[in-house]
Amino acid sequence: MTTSVDYSTRPSVLRSDSLTRTFGWGKSQNKMERKSVLIVGSGMMGCGIASCALLAGNDTILYDVYAEALGRAVERTKQNIDELAEQELCTQEQADAAMERIHVEPDLEKACASAKVVIEAVFEKLELKQEMFEKLDALLPVEVPILSNTSGLRITDIAARTKRPEGRLPAVCPDDGGRPHGI
Numbered sequence: 551m552t553t554s555v556d557y558s559t560r561p562s563v564l565r566s567d568s569l570t571r572t573f574g575w576g577k578s579q580n581k582m583e584r585k586s587v588l589i590v591g592s593g594m595m596g597c598g599i600a601s602c603a604l605l606a607g608n609d610t611i612l613y614d615v616y617a618e619a620l621g622r623a624v625e626r627t628k629q630n631i632d633e634l635a636e637q638e639l640c641t642q643e644q645a646d647a648a649m650e651r652i653h654v655e656p657d658l659e660k661a662c663a664s665a666k667v668v669i670e671a672v673f674e675k676l677e678l679k680q681e682m683f684e685k686l687d688a689l690l691p692v693e694v695p696i697l698s699n700t701s702g703l704r705i706t707d708i709a710a711r712t713k714r715p716e717g718r719l720p721a722v723c724p725d726d727g728g729r730p731h732g733i
C-alpha cells in the first residue's frame with residue numbers, strides 16, 4: 551500500500567524555516583520581499599529541483615537563457631509533479647497548489663530581485679558556471695545563498711570569480727535522485 555506524504559512537513563532545505571536555519575537567511579535585506587526560490591537553468595535538473603521547491607511550499611521562479619525553454623520547463627515541471635500525485639507521493643491538491651506557485655522570468659536581474667535562494671542548474675561547463683556565478687554575485691546581496699547543482703565540478707572553482715567573503719561562498723546542491731523531499 552502506498553501512503554500519501556505531506557511534503558510541507560518533511561525536512562527539506564527548501565522549506566522556508568530550513569533556509570533560515572541553514573543559510574542564516576532571515577528578514578529581507580532589500581525593500582522588496584525576498585520570498586522566491588530562483589532556479590537558473592530550466593532543463594531536466596532545473597525542473598526536478600523546481601518540483602521539490604514548489605511542493606515544499608515555495609514560490610519558485612524558473613530562469614533560462616533561452617526564453618523558449620521556459621514554456622517547456624513549466625510543462626515538464628507539471629508532468630513531474632503530476633507523476634508524483636499519480637504515484638500517491640503527494641495528493642492532487644498538493645500538486646495543483648504547487649503549480650500555482652510557479653513563475654517564469656526571462657530577465658535575470660528581475661528574477662534575482664525577489665530571490666531568497668538561487669540554485670544554478672546550467673550545462674556542466676566550468677566557464678559557463680563561473681560566468682553565471684559572477685553575474686549572480688553582482689545581482690544578489692551576500693545574504694542570498696547561491697547553490698550549484700554541479701555533478702562534479704569543484705564549488706571553489708565555480709565561485710572563483712565571485713567576491714563573496716569566506717563563509718558566504720556558494721554551496722553544492724547534490725542530486726537526490728529526483729526525490730521531492732530534499733536536495
Ligand SMILES: NC(=O)c1ccc[n+]([C@@H]2O[C@H](COP(=O)([O-])OP(=O)(O)OC[C@H]3O[C@@H](n4cnc5c(N)ncnc54)[C@H](O)[C@@H]3O)[C@@H](O)[C@H]2O)c1
Binds near residue numbers: 592595613616671
Ligand atoms: N541530468 C542529470 O542526471 C544530472 C544529475 C545531477 C546533476 N546534474 C547537473 O545539473 C546541471 C544541469 O544538468 P541538466 O541535465 O538539467 O542539463 P540540461 O541540458 O537539461 O539543462 C541545462 C539548462 O541550462 C540552460 N542554460 C545554458 N546556459 C545558460 C545560461 N547562460 N543561463 C541560463 N540557463 C542556461 C539550458 O538552456 C538548459 O535549459 C549540470 O551541471 C549537470 O551536470 C545533472
